[in-house]
Amino acid sequence: MVDRRVAAGLGILAVITVACVFGPLLSPYRYDEQALDLLGRPLPPSPAHLLGTDELGRDALTRLLYGGRISLAVGLVGALVATAFGTAIGALAGYFGGWTDRLLMRFTDVMLSIPALPLVLVITGLVRPAPPLLVLIIAGLTWTAPARLVRAEVRGLKSRDYIAAAKVLGAGRLRILSRHVIPNTLATIAVAATLAVGSAIMLESALSFLGFGVQPPVPTWGNLLNKAGPWLVSAPWLSLPPGVLIFVTILAVSMVGDGLQRRR
């Protein structure tokens, strides 16, 4: 039976993803289309603009859904890269042990002890990265958690009988690692990947919120909040929806991750 929280989380994510992928296609407005007669100050929600418009007369709902595409894509790809890299490091450290393990884990500890956000702010603030580089930066900061989870799991698997059997049959270490160890850690990797998606989306939105992530006019949930900041008091309808969507998305991702973890 599928855990109820996993099902609920996946359901929420599906709704948000479908809305972000198809919403902008169905919308009568483009994300950067300005209604020149509405220029100057944001307009409250109305039948023509369900979530109102921003100060440049752009439809807030269209921008919200279009921004979701970027936020979700950056989060997903960042998490995938982070999980792949973390899995490689964790599997090598856990399987080979000894000085390989000590070296790799020392490196992981050092990465964990660096205050991540200020460092990324410096890099992104000075370089103003395009989304692909942003994905790499986010992955560079989130791979440590998957690495630790996978390492612990691999260390446990190492002494199983079927690994010994593979050894007796003459399988090489890399073959054992790739064909016998890693396939059996897939459940752990799935949990790690899910949690990484949450961290990646959070990191991207924090960077964009501070103005150092994806640059306007391309919207993301984070930079929509950044642009809405000055209008917080006079136009709260611009600040609330992007935050709610970040919150609900990460909540749904955490529900899936938590549920998967509990089932094991």
Added chain:
Amino acid sequence: MTARWLLGRVAGALPVLLGISLVLFLVIHLAPGGPMDVYADNPSVTPAALARIAEAYGLNQPLPVQYGRWLGAMVSGDWGYSIRTGRPVLTEIVERLGPTLLLGGIAMGAAFLLSVALGVVSAARTGAWPDRVIGGFTLAGLSIPVFWLALVLQLVFSVWLGWLPSGGLRTIGVEAASDRLAHIVMPATVLALATTASWSRYIRAGMITVLRQDYIRTARAKGLGETAVLLRHGLRNAIIPAVSIVALDLASVISGAVITEAIFGWPGIGSLFVQSMDGRDYPVLMGVLVMGSAAVILANIAADLAQAMLDPRVRNG
């Protein structure tokens, strides 16, 4: 657990710190743009004047020379001068340290007490409604973007209700303690929330493991009250690993402080960092980042030390 061990840990931390400072230095100096841009855009600044300014700050030297100079000066206590204000970096940082320690201390203290309470209650009632309510709260606390929560709190409590000031350290001209308190409530709440959520999960997990041990059954069997079992036998053992989690989390607390201080205009290290980012104030940026990294590394060492002192098996073994 001797002075020699401590010395070894500190010595081991130095190369790490050196590596971090080298990476930061390269990133900051190799990135396009720089503090000279402000002057370069000004038509009344002649190229000759520009060169003089670059020379005064040593910006015309090759990078390795600049790094060597910076490192040498840093070690001897001269952290350079802020390009933005012209004041010594060390003065700028020390001035901002007080508000940050105040905010961070209150937030972390509250987070620790609250997470111990939530974790213990959760573990004592695993699966029952208090555990599920607390579980929902921690999940939400970990998922809510702090910067957005800060905006919403400002909107609700400062703009709509008018109960709390939206930012700053205090109202100018007002010295009352209640005014200081009103200013610190929202930033401290925002800073403490995610930490409380994550710590209470660790404490809950630790408590559940401890409560399964034989000595807990023994304690119950000899007729000890449930509160005493939970607090004196359970919590005392569950809290030891939690101490290192708290220290390890300092890195993420520093990250959270940057955002929180920036939004609430709290005049601490976090705001200094953001202002220095905007002004490309290299000397201050380097100073703040190296100090932050040093703080995190020291906290890690302190965590091991605290663990040793709390756990007699580590202390004597």
